[in-house]
Amino acid sequence: MLFKETCQNTIQNDITVSGIGLFTGEKVKITIHPAKADHGIVFKRVDLLNKPILKADLNLVREANRRTLVGSGKNYVQTVEHILSAFAAYNIDNALIEIDGSEVPVFDGSSKIFADLIEEAKVQKLDQKAKVLSLKEPVYFSENYIHLIALPSNEYKISFTLHHPSSEFLKSQYFSYTVDKKTYKTEIAPSRTFSVYEEIKPLLDKNLIKGGSLKNAVVIKDNKVMNEGGVRYDNEMVRHKILDLMGDLSLIGTRFLAHIIAIRSGHLSNIKFAKKLLTYLQGGEI
Numbered sequence: 001m002l003f004k005e006t007c008q009n010t011i012q013n014d015i016t017v018s019g020i021g022l023f024t025g026e027k028v029k030i031t032i033h034p035a036k037a038d039h040g041i042v043f044k045r046v047d048l049l050n051k052p053i054l055k056a057d058l059n060l061v062r063e064a065n066r067r068t069l070v071g072s073g074k075n076y077v078q079t080v081e082h083i084l085s086a087f088a089a090y091n092i093d094n095a096l097i098e099i100d101g102s103e104v105p106v107f108d109g110s111s112k113i114f115a116d117l118i119e120e121a122k123v124q125k126l127d128q129k130a131k132v133l134s135l136k137e138p139v140y141f142s143e144n145y146i147h148l149i150a151l152p153s154n155e156y157k158i159s160f161t162l163h164h165p166s167s168e169f170l171k172s173q174y175f176s177y178t179v180d181k182k183t184y185k186t187e188i189a190p191s192r193t194f195s196v197y198e199e200i201k202p203l204l205d206k207n208l209i210k211g212g213s214l215k216n217a218v219v220i221k222d223n224k225v226m227n228e229g230g231v232r233y234d235n236e237m238v239r240h241k242i243l244d245l246m247g248d249l250s251l252i253g254t255r256f257l258a259h260i261i262a263i264r265s266g267h268l269s270n271i272k273f274a275k276k277l278l279t280y281l282q283g284g285e286i
């Protein structure tokens with residue numbers, strides 16, 4: 001159902017920034033350009049032959065294990081969720097992201113830099129209307145202990161429960177937030193990705209997290225935060241789960257209004273849920 005119409009947005013000015021990828025450890029440069037209406041959020045792998053483009057599209061998600069990866073063959077981009085989350089918060093519907101590597105830089109593990117850069121580049125309204133879809137009935141995804149429910153609502157809101165029984169430190173965290181760029185900047189964007197050291201040790205041993213360090217992730221070891229300065233919020237981890245969920249859901253490619261209630265979800269379940277939600281929003285059978 002079409003809820004209301006508003007204008008599509010892009011950014012006013014180009015933004016260029018460099019950093020390393022969390023998984024690849026490679027230094028990558030990205031330049032974000034304004035784009036016209038109905039262009040969508042599109043990556044361009046300028047390091048590859050013929051500089052192929054790649055749309056940030058749910059149907060192009062190839063992997064969702066610890067990060068979200070879109071694309072096929074050599075033309076893929078991974079760890080797209082943090083930049084996409086910031087675009088969603090600022091209602092940026094259209095942008096071209098030139099990238100000279102396979103992974104969006106992780107910076108400090110949050111989306112703060114992307115929110116700051118969008119503000120610096122300024123949001124540009126376009127003349128064309130943006131679709132904002134809404135629900136008439138709940139849509140849900142439920143598998144074992146993971147539950148994701150979209151309730152009809154006249155605002156975009158996320159309520160998340162993180163439950164990590166194996167970690168005395170994490171235990172359970174809850175946060176609820178109505179999506180809005182100002183609140184995003186202060187309450188969500190600064191929250192960093194996190195790991196329980198004992199869980200990622202096998203990946204570190206296999207050198208599968210080449211760029212990971214205390215500079216770009218909160219690491220919990222022996223039930224203590226290893227990072228100097230500790231956490232940015234008492235419940236920083238659940239806030240980051242909301243940040244990730246917003247990025248994953250933005251791959252739907254159309255704005256929507258719903259109250260999303262998420263319990264213990266991660267990228268893989270976020271993507272499965274997003275596909276159900278997209279089917280519903282397109283008027284299909286779920």
Ligand SMILES: [Zn+2]
Pocket residue numbers: 081082193240244
């Ligand atoms: Zn994340």
